[in-house]
Amino acid sequence: MVTDHTSGFTVEDVTAGRYAHGFGRTGDGRSFAFRTFRSTLVLEIYRADLETDVPDTDDIDAVAQTTVTDIDLDDERSIVALVRDLIPQAVPVTAAQPREPTPVRALLGRLSAVIDGM
Template identity: 50%
Template sequence: MAVALASTLRFVRRPKIEVVTYVQPEIDMTAHNAPVFVIDDLSIGPYAHGFGQTRDGRTFAFQVRDSTLHRRTLHVEVYRADLETTVPDSSDIEAFVDRSVVDVDLCDERSISAAVRDAVAEAESIAVNASEGNAVRALLSRITSAIS
């Protein structure tokens, strides 16, 4: 019986399987070239604050403030990409957003970082829409001045 089994295995052809190994190159994940959203510093508590970088390399800062409309508000400022100083001022702000933190656990890093990530995405979309509106306004003002 062993001979019969060996003879049947001799005629069985198996497909050739090639194993391709992909080696991912080393990626430097420091904040200056991070391809993802990064929070460099995060302090938790009722007045949580911190800073980090967006996916496209722009810096942002955030802090929880007292507000007249809500108990507390998360204030996020996104700065220009071509900053020449390490400490930006009010002229470097490209977009900002204020969001209520009523549903955010200010003693949990994950909850704060998720709220900041969503606020930064909202601030970026506001900046994109505002820049598109400025281009339209500039074009309309040129047409108006040419007609006059």
């Protein structure tokens, strides 16, 4: 675990290498996760009021990404520093529009209502 005592930023787990990834907490207590995909590091910051240990895509509050071509992915300190510097650059995610149910999903919903009513 890596902690920056001045800001409260904590990385609880980091895996170095070509497929670097990890998770931790921001200075304000929100959880985050990061992963590399090709030559890009993607950071997802989750809502502060999570009720589960495993966040879903609906729980993403902000996202940031940057290239990793200028850092050593085999050095955990470089990865942690990049993530720490990337957190203030995260852009809030707008709420997804509710999707209309597909015809199959609508039929299954109706069947379920009929079965529940029996």
